[in-house]
Amino acid sequence: MLARAYTVAFEGVEARMVEVQCAVAPGMPYFGVVGLPDKAVSEAKERVRAALAAMSIALPSRRIIVNLSPADLPKEGSHFDLPIALALLAALEIIPRDTVEATVALGELSLDGRLIAVAGALPAAMAAAEEDRALLCPRASGAEAAWVGAVQVLAAASLDEVVRHYTGQTPLTPAEAGEVTPDPSPRDLREVKGQERAKRALEIAAAGRHHMLMIGTPGSGKSMLAARLPGILPPLSAAEALETSMIHSLAGLITEGGISRARPFREPHHTASMAAIVGGGKGAKPGEISLAHNGVLFLDEFPEFARPVLETLRQPIETGEVVVARANAHVRYPCRFLLIAAANPCKCGYLTDPARACTRAPVCGEDYLGRISGPLMDRFDLRVEAPPVAWQDLDLPPTGDSSATVAARVAQARARQSARFADHPRLRVNADMEGRLLEEAASPDAEGRDFLSRAADRFGLTARGYHRILRVARTIADLDGSATVRRPHIAEAVGYRLVIGTHG
Incomplete structure (x- = not known):
C-alpha cells in the first residue's frame, strides 16, 4: 500500500478509506485504474498525467496499473486524484514510499497541477486520526480539516508543493483551524x-x-x-x-x-x-x-x-x-x-x-x-x-x-x-x-x-x-x-x- 484515499461515505461519525496501490512493470505502455471506479475516477489518470507533465515529470513507457482496494467498494468522485498521484510518485521513487504510507490523502488535481478542494475533509481528518496518520489535502480544505486537533493536517496548493515537502526541500506548515462562523442575527x-x-x-x-x-x-x-x-x-x-x-x-x-x-x-x-x-x-x-x-x-x-x-x-x-x-x-x-x-x-x-x-x-x-x-x-x-x-x-x-x-x-x-x-x-x-x-x-x-x-x-x-x-x-x-x-x-x-x- 502506497497511499490511502478517503472515500465519501459516512456512518455515524465514522469514515471509510481506500488503499491505493500502484504497480509499474515492463510491458506495453498502459495507464489504467481498477477497482470499481466511476467516470470521475477513471478520468483521474488523465488529470494525473497532465499534472505530472506540468511539473516536467514524464511517465515511463511501461505498464502502470493503479488498484483501488477493496475492489468491491464502489469509488466515485475526484478526491482520489491526489492519492493516485502520490502512489505513482512513490512507485517511481520520486518521493519516499514509507512517508507516503503514513498519510491519508484526498484532493482533486487540475491539469496544471493545482490542488482543488473536495467535499469531506472534516470526516477524512477524523478517519486519519483514528488510524494515527497525517492528512494531506488541498489548501482550501486545510482549515476545515484542522478542526480535528488529534491529527496533523498538511495543506498544499499544488502537487509541486507536495513533492517539495516529501523530498525535504520546502516542508509544509501544518494547517490551522478556521474561525467560528458568526451566528446570523436572530429574529426577535x-x-x-x-x-x-x-x-x-x-x-x-x-x-x-x-x-x-x-x-x-x-x-x-x-x-x-x-x-x-x-x-x-x-x-x-x-x-x-x-x-x-x-x-x-x-x-x-x-x-x-x-x-x-x-x-x-x-x-x-x-x-x-x-x-x-x-x-x-x-x-x-x-x-x-x-x-x-x-x-x-x-x-x-x-x-x-x-x-x-x-x-x-x-x-x-x-x-x-x-x-x-x-x-x-x-x-x-x-x-x-x-x-x-x-x-x-x-x-x-x-x-x-x-x-x-x-x-x-x-x-x-x-x-x-x-x-x-x-x-x-x-x-x-x-x-x-x-x-x-x-x-x-x-x-x-x-x-x-x-x-x-x-x-x-x-x-x-x-x-x-x-x-x-x-x-x-x-x-x-x-x-x-x-x-x-x-x-x-x-x-x-x-x-x-x-x-x-x-x-x-x-x-x-x-x-x-x-x-x-x-x-x-x-x-x-x-x-x-x-x-x-x-x-x-x-x-x-x-x-x-x-x-x-x-x-x-
Missing part, C-alpha cells in the same frame, strides 16, 4: 404580533426538542414563528458542532473552513423529492433531515409534501438516524432534528376563519389534513392553532417576552436535563427519554396521574401519545423549575394534543 420573537399560545408551544418545543405542528389560516404568522425558533435554541456544544459539521462537510456546505455554533435551520420546499429529504441519489448523499441534525427541520405546507416522503419521516423521528440503502451503497446518517410543521386547516385555508366561510366545510378540512396519516400525526408532541391576526392588532406595541428572555429560560431547562442525563451520555433532552428513565423522571404526582388517566380514556390516547404527553409535561415542569411533574403540567401537555382537525 416579539416581532410576531399575537399568537401567545403558539409562542409558548415554541418555547416548550425548544426546551425539550418536541416536534410541533401549527395549523392556521394563511398569513397568521406560522412561518414567522418557525423562523424565530433558532433565536431561542441554545448554541451547539463542541461535540454537536463537530457532528453537524461532518455531515455538512460531506454535502460541501462548509465554506472557508468555518464551523458554526448556531443550530442548522433547514426549510425544504414541499416539491422536494424523496432523495432530497431523506438522502440518496448518486453516492447516497445526506438529505435535509440529516443536514438538520441537532437543529430544526421546518416543513411549511406540510400536507402538500408527497405522501411517501412524509411517511419516511416516521422512523427517523423515532430513532434519530436514517439508513440510505442503494444498490451500490448502504450508509447510515444521524438525523436527530426538531421537526416544525405548518399547515392550513383546509385546502382554501379558511376553515377556522369566522370572517370567511369555507364553501366545503367540514369536508375540505378533513380531506386536506387527512393527507397526514395517523401514525405520523401521533409523533407530534405539540399541536397548536394559529388563528388569524386582525389588522388592527398590527399597530399595537409588541407583547410577550423577547427571544433573549425566552432563550434564557430554555437554557435553564436544558441545564436541568443535562444534569438529569449525566449518567446517560446518549440522552440530551427530554424527547430522548424512554423506558424506566421516563417512568422515573416524568412520573406525575397523584393528581396529575389521575388527570392523565381520565384524559387517556376520554380521548383514546395511544401508548405513544401517552408517553409523549409525559415527556412534554416533564419539559413544562423543567421550565417551571419544578422537580415534580404536577397536574398543571399534565393538563397543559394534554391541551397541546387536542387541536381541531388532528387525531391521535
